[in-house]
Amino acid sequence: MMRRVCSFLRRQAGGALAGALALALILLPVSGKAENLVVDLSDDTINIESNFTGANIVVFGEIVRDAATVGRPEPYDLAVIVSGPQTRVTTRRKGRFAGIWVNRDAETFLEVPSFLVTHTSRSANEIAPRPVLEQHRIGLFNLNLPITGDSGVPMSDRDNFRRAFLRLRVDSGLYAERSGVIEFLSDTLFRTTVPLPANVPVGNYTVTTYLLRGGALLASNEQSLVVAKTGFEQLTYRLAYNYAALYGLLAIALAVFTGWLAGVIFRRD
Amino acid sequence: MQIYLPIAELPVNMFMLFGMGGAVGFLSGLFGIGGGFLLTPLLIFSGIPPAVSVATVTTQVVASSASGVVAYWRRKMIDFKLAVMLLVGGVIGSAIGVWLFDVLRSLGQLDLVISLSYVTFLSTIGGLMLVESLRSMARRRSGALMPARKPGQHNWVHGLPFKMRFRQSRLYVSVIPIVVLGAIIGFLGAVLGIGGGFMMVPALIYLLRVPTNIVIGTSLLQILVTMAAATFLHSVSTHSVDIVLAFTLMVGGVIGAQFGARMGQKLRGDQLRLLLALLVLAVGMRFAVNLLIEPEELYSISVVEEVA
Numbered sequence: 013m014m015r016r017v018c019s020f021l022r023r024q025a026g027g028a029l030a031g032a033l034a035l036a037l038i039l040l041p042v043s044g045k046a047e048n049l050v051v052d053l054s055d056d057t058i059n060i061e062s063n064f065t066g067a068n069i070v071v072f073g074e075i076v077r078d079a080a081t082v083g084r085p086e087p088y089d090l091a092v093i094v095s096g097p098q099t100r101v102t103t104r105r106k107g108r109f110a111g112i113w114v115n116r117d118a119e120t121f122l123e124v125p126s127f128l129v130t131h132t133s134r135s136a137n138e139i140a141p142r143p144v145l146e147q148h149r150i151g152l153f154n155l156n157l158p159i160t161g162d163s164g165v166p167m168s169d170r171d172n173f174r175r176a177f178l179r180l181r182v183d184s185g186l187y188a189e190r191s192g193v194i195e196f197l198s199d200t201l202f203r204t205t206v207p208l209p210a211n212v213p214v215g216n217y218t219v220t221t222y223l224l225r226g227g228a229l230l231a232s233n234e235q236s237l238v239v240a241k242t243g244f245e246q247l248t249y250r251l252a253y254n255y256a257a258l259y260g261l262l263a264i265a266l267a268v269f270t271g272w273l274a275g276v277i278f279r280r281d
Numbered sequence: 282m283q284i285y286l287p288i289a290e291l292p293v294n295m296f297m298l299f300g301m302g303g304a305v306g307f308l309s310g311l312f313g314i315g316g317g318f319l320l321t322p323l324l325i326f327s328g329i330p331p332a333v334s335v336a337t338v339t340t341q342v343v344a345s346s347a348s349g350v351v352a353y354w355r356r357k358m359i360d361f362k363l364a365v366m367l368l369v370g371g372v373i374g375s376a377i378g379v380w381l382f383d384v385l386r387s388l389g390q391l392d393l394v395i396s397l398s399y400v401t402f403l404s405t406i407g408g409l410m411l412v413e414s415l416r417s418m419a420r421r422r423s424g425a426l427m428p429a430r431k432p433g434q435h436n437w438v439h440g441l442p443f444k445m446r447f448r449q450s451r452l453y454v455s456v457i458p459i460v461v462l463g464a465i466i467g468f469l470g471a472v473l474g475i476g477g478g479f480m481m482v483p484a485l486i487y488l489l490r491v492p493t494n495i496v497i498g499t500s501l502l503q504i505l506v507t508m509a510a511a512t513f514l515h516s517v518s519t520h521s522v523d524i525v526l527a528f529t530l531m532v533g534g535v536i537g538a539q540f541g542a543r544m545g546q547k548l549r550g551d552q553l554r555l556l557l558a559l560l561v562l563a564v565g566m567r568f569a570v571n572l573l574i575e576p577e578e579l580y581s582i583s584v585v586e587e588v589a
Contacts, residue, residue: 060285061285062284062285062525063283063284063285064285064292065283065285065292097587097588098587098588099584099585099586099587099588100584100585100586100587100588101582101583101584101585102389102582102583102585103580103581103582104389104580104581104582104583105579105580106576106579106580106581107579108575111573112397112572112573113571113572113573113574113575113576114390114393115389115390115392115393115581118389120585122588123588126584126587173580176579176580177580177582179580180578180580180581180582181582210283210285210291210292211290211291211292213290214290215587241287244287245285245287246287248287248288248524248525249287249288252287252288252516252520252522252524253520256516256517256518256520257513257516257517259516259522259524260512260513260514260515260516260517260522261513262524263340263512263516263522263524263527264340264343264509264512264513266340266344266524266527266528266531267340267341267343267344267347267509267512267527267531268343268344268347268505268509270344270347270528270531270532270535271343271344271345271346271347271348271349271350271351271531271535272347272348272351274344274348274535274536274538274539275347275348275349275351275352276351278348278535278539279352
């Protein structure tokens with residue numbers, strides 16, 4: 013939480029309002045908070061094997077109330093955010109050049125999650141006002157996409173790249189935003205199932221759960237999730253990156269052997 | 282059945298890969314070519330990242346040429362000295378190609394260069410082959426005899442310095458065109474993932490006047506070694522050789538090639554060349570269409586690196 017707040021602060025570069033907000037956040041847990049969140053995942057490791065075609069991860073938990081809890085008419089709102097390792101990506105746009113379509117303009121986003129799924133109990137804009145959503149990155153369009161200082165894309169065009177980036181990620185199944193998919197089993201028990209597609213990137217993930225009511229954040233919880241290749245897939249990948257020369261020689265040997273074997277098996281003379 | 286590719290990092294249908302490997306293998310057996318120029322675009326069009334497609338096809342070409350080399354070796358139809366000279370150029374060419382491949386990938390122009398090269402080379406070679414095969418068909422129909430190779434026949438290539446004698450091919454030519462030819466093929470192999478057999482064979486026959494029976498074995502050996510070098514260099518510098526993908530393609534490919542080779546014996550040479558020319562032209566046109574028509578999706582994303 014602290015790290016998140018700090019990095020948020022850095023990005024805002026000393027905005028007085030942000031500072032006040034962050035301060036409020038830091039103080040929140042000690043200022044007589046009434047609700048707490050207990051969250052767990054069905055698995056803390058997703059293993060990618062040769063027959064991997066995707067997986068489901070169940071996020072479940074309980075809203076813990078204590079004596080200080082004030083009964084209020086508004087319902088509890090939950091947001092579960094599954095976020096993959098941060099990457100630097102370049103979004104390119106094709107343009108016509110000398111009669112053919114080539115990549116022309118490009119925008120590089122410095123730190124964006126390689127995977128991002130947001131599940132909310134109801135649509136994000138009903139849960140909280142925009143500043144709160146942006147601060148906690150609830151909802152795809154509230155995601156901060158930092159760009160380089162020397163970006164050559166004019167201001168008026170930046171939104172196009174932003175939107176295209178989000179659209180492509182959604183199309184490839186790596187980003188998703190679903191509302192109304194958090195199931196309440198009782199007043200305080202909840203559960204949601206997050207599907208991880210077959211092309212899910214490997215790495216360290218965080219699963220962040222936010223509890224809100226009446227547009228205000230009550231509690232949050234962060235769990236870690238690891239998506240890793242195992243067995244043969246992991247071995248192959250490690251070999252290819254850490255022992256590249258050996259991997260190359262193995263590939264050649266395999267190819268020559270297969271070719272030779274075929275030549276022998278199908279020998280006609 | 283879905284199979285997860287560890288380097289491409291996506292699952293694909295294994296039977297689709299077998300099928301593609303088999304179909305391309307059939308054509309490669311039919312025409313006596315490596316088939317890389319068909320397989321790479323097929324992989325790209327079916328959603329495998331271009332970098333992985335190109336690098337992996339170099340490995341698949343090693344397998345398909347290896348089985349051919351074994352057969353020609355047994356019949357002693359390989360000119361080793363000529364192959365070595367071609368290889369000197371080939372290794373230099375593939376090193377430059379792999380380096381350029383890496384640079385282009387970081388600039389985001391790899392796909393463009395692959396497409397442009399395919400259009401240029403395939404339409405040129407396809408066009409030349411088409412004209413040649415139609416002419417030879419017309420000649421055969423009119424009953425004229427093919428001009429036989431005369432010992433004293435020379436072209437501009439034979440005027441170059443650094444001459445060397447190649448006994449098995451009964452040649453005495455300069456090494457410059459040989460090394461350059463090897464380098465061009467090696468370069469194209471690394472950048473485009475093609476063995477270059479369909480360019481090497483006509484170049485050796487028409488430019489250097491190597492006897493036809495020696496050409497195929499020698500060209501296959503050169504392709505085998507050049508593509509092995511390209512596989513190695515791609516493994517080391519771009520890490521994009523997917524061994525699972527390569528193996529699946531190989532198995533389909535070598536089986537398909539056997540059926541293709543049997544079919545090929547039933548067709549006449551000029552008919553085969555005409556069909557191959559049309560095939561080469563069609564692939565080239567497919568790439569040209571992609572470049573000329575406005576794409577449905579203008580944007581694309583590429584991951585630069587992981588942020589710690």
